[in-house]
Amino acid sequence: MHHFFQGDIRTDPAEAVQELMRAILVRAQFVPGVRHALGWRGLKQSVTEKGEGWTARINGFAGVFGLNFNGTEDAPGWVVGTFGLSYFPSADEALVEGCSLCGAAYTQRPDYMSIIRDFLQHDEMSSLFRIGTLFLASDVRQQALYLGMESLSALRSIATAGVRMPRNGQMVQVIEPGGTDQNFPALSLSRAFFDVLAASLSFHLDRSPGCLFERSFPGMEIVYDPAGTIEKIPAVDIEGVLMGIGYGEGKFEDAFDALAVSQCAPGRDLRWRQGEAVPPVYESMRWWNARQTRDYKTFDKRIMGMDERPPLVVLSGFLGSGKTSFLQHFIEYQTQRSRFVAVIQNEIGEVGLDGKLLDYTVTEIDEGCVCCSLVGNLKRAVSDILSDFQPDFIILETTGAANPLNLLDEISELEDLVRYDCTVTVVDSLNFDFTLSRFAIAVDQIRAADVLVLNKCDLVSDGDLRRVRKQIGNLNPKAIVFSTINGDLNPALIFETGDAGENKKIVSPTSGSTFHKAHVQDGLRCDTLTLSAPMDRGDFLSAVKSFPADVFRVKGIIEFTDSLRPMLFQYVAGRFELSVFPQQDIRDRFLTVISREESTNLDSRFAEVLKTAIAVS
Structure with missing residues (x-):
């Protein structure tokens, strides 16, 4: 038990x-x-x-x-x-x-x-x-x-009068009187x-x-x-x-x-x-x-001359671009083919959300970005996974404000454990201009990618989509680009792009520098607000519409007075989603707010906006 x-x-x-x-x-x-x-x-x-x-x-x-x-x-x-x-x-x-x-x-x-x-x-x-x-x-x-x-x-049902149905303009007897409708x-x-x-x-x-x-x-x-x-x-x-x-x-x-x-x-x-x-x-x-x-093992890969190391995929993308949606589709695709995906996630903030959203997550790295930390944390996480499981893929989902170039410089230390496959960056086509004009990290995330997933294509015009594709092509001409809605992309399109039998050489697109800009240097800050009581749904949604412009990303697990069930809240640049949280036994109630660092009055202004809706402890 x-x-x-x-x-x-x-x-x-x-x-x-x-x-x-x-x-x-x-x-x-x-x-x-x-x-x-x-x-x-x-x-x-x-x-x-x-x-x-x-x-x-x-x-x-x-x-x-x-x-x-x-x-x-x-x-x-x-x-x-x-x-x-x-x-x-x-x-x-x-x-x-x-x-x-x-x-x-x-x-x-x-x-x-x-x-x-x-x-x-x-x-x-x-x-x-x-x-x-x-x-x-x-x-x-x-x-x-x-x-x-x-x-x-057997589950059996009998139609005493039979069943007649229209077919080609005429009523046809499909079950005779007293005949069997169901026999399962x-x-x-x-x-x-x-x-x-x-x-x-x-x-x-x-x-x-x-x-x-x-x-x-x-x-x-x-x-x-x-x-x-x-x-x-x-x-x-x-x-x-x-x-x-x-x-x-x-x-x-x-x-x-x-x-x-x-x-x-x-x-x-x-x-x-x-x-x-x-x-x-x-x-x-x-x-x-x-x-x-x-x-039990399916077969001994070493005897077959095969590489036992699972492929490591780095998943990147700016805040709210749709990484988690992409990852959920990826896991579902692999599960349907009887494959197991181990996910390593790291979050900005005191409480990790995405690790609670996905059941397949094995390790969370909280309180700091793995891309901004020593690779030792990542190696420890990978070692822990491989000691207990035999994953077909390991996905490292970096935080939206992390720079994958800092990680790529260190991945060679994992060669004895995993086979680096590629870096996938999810790009938010709807907020593309705003993001790239204000955050250098978003540019580096595009430059670091082997595969670019241009997401939310249904929310922009065809002309804007062509312009965005041209811009990301200029930033990273070697990457393969796919357009998606809700992060839904057939993974076979990605993992047929290279020879899986060889290690891919990890090359930083930027020469002459060993450290690349991280989220702390890009003027971003993070605040985690613990919620001590359920909120009024109407007051909360009204407050959300009043978020200041420098609140870029908000996500967390919340609860309303009219339905005492945990709800997943996600907000990106004026757009938000609210849905039932999958794990109903979760006890945490919190909101993690990512905003501009220079917003020195963020806490007071944010609490003022939400004061009728939440109790912040």
Whole structure:
């Protein structure tokens, strides 16, 4: 239990079980060989005001599984979380034939995949594609973990009057009266996902489950008529199954029986304990041997004559240019291809924000820019990552006010650990003229790049875009330039630009100098304001519109009185965004303000602007 959660699980049971599930899912992705052996093929978090969820791919299935938190259940001596499990079949998958007419039609929509990624925003997705329920529980002593599942062998619905639909101007009978609308193999799909999830838990705990329970019960099918009347009736060929496994020392029967109490008279009632013969139906499950995966590697790269060092990519760009958006797209792209990205981030300010925004971040370097500090900090971070993980890429995301030229001069010291790939600089096309006219660092960030990502192209005219491209071409004629919206760029376009088998020579575009201008010398300052109370939303947004011109960048985690959920706030040069923060358990509430150094009255003027909206401690 202490592998995943520190503190008293009874303090906030709902958040605790979500944190447990989050740890099981995310930590299974860290080592590529392990991830493959466990059966994972991709994972993405989805957070909305409705809660937290995940989409995942596993080996052997073309579609996407969806997992979302539903709430907690009562069980004596246990804290039990329930999670809805869905399966969204691929549009051309044979399983589409088993979906309801509405579900099958949904799979053919052109925006189907984008809806899957945000399935929590679409209530109909769960009703159309839900296949079962998962249970994750800890005993109140926090000495035992229980993982369970409930599903039906088939989800079936019958149309008593049939279904007629228009086709080529005529009504056509697509389902005969009394015919089957839906007949979906929910249990086999639920078992497949449960197997991968349970194997991940066994791997994390370095042990196999010590007990197993299964109970079957009569299943039901749905019958509906044109008037909208829906009835559940017994189906002799449908079986419901409730099962669970336990780790550690706890009264697992209490948890299992509490979850089974609402079911009909049971059929099978299987109860297995360690030391007994494993029931034949469960002999092949991954979770028995998952702990042997600990030293697994996909293959020995050195024997194959391959370079084991992961590529290091330096990600640069001025404040608010869209680096984090670019990075999120990059991580999603790699995750979908079963690759792991380790991110090293550094922040200006006392509280690091971007490291909290991205789950894949391994190390944060706070209180100073890595580009302005000794390379020893970076080398220590890289060493820590490589001692615990086998990343396919390491991304160093520098702060927006850092000069990458100072870092490039030192990267050669990392040659024994990583293979330098390239420097990517994200350029804000909307604020390009303002930024370059006032901040020399922004010019150096462009000059240092191997790849330039010209972002926010949808916010400028075609003429301005051509002018900006010409200017950055004059500043760095050797760099490859891509235009993007919201930082969305296919990473394959970047990493096919050079020979990955050789180290790239690190050359500073500026000759004759070993130190380049840093943010402190460019007249920038940083203030971190700790927020001690929720704010009035209207007052805060009004105050934001009154920010003085020398407040260039503001970002942080805030909370409003009308919705006590952490919100991510980001402000750049008069534009701002407000969204639900992905990690709802975060306790920090703060704003980091980056402005001109000569603004000696910044603190008082900023507090004056926000005095009706926040309490600054």
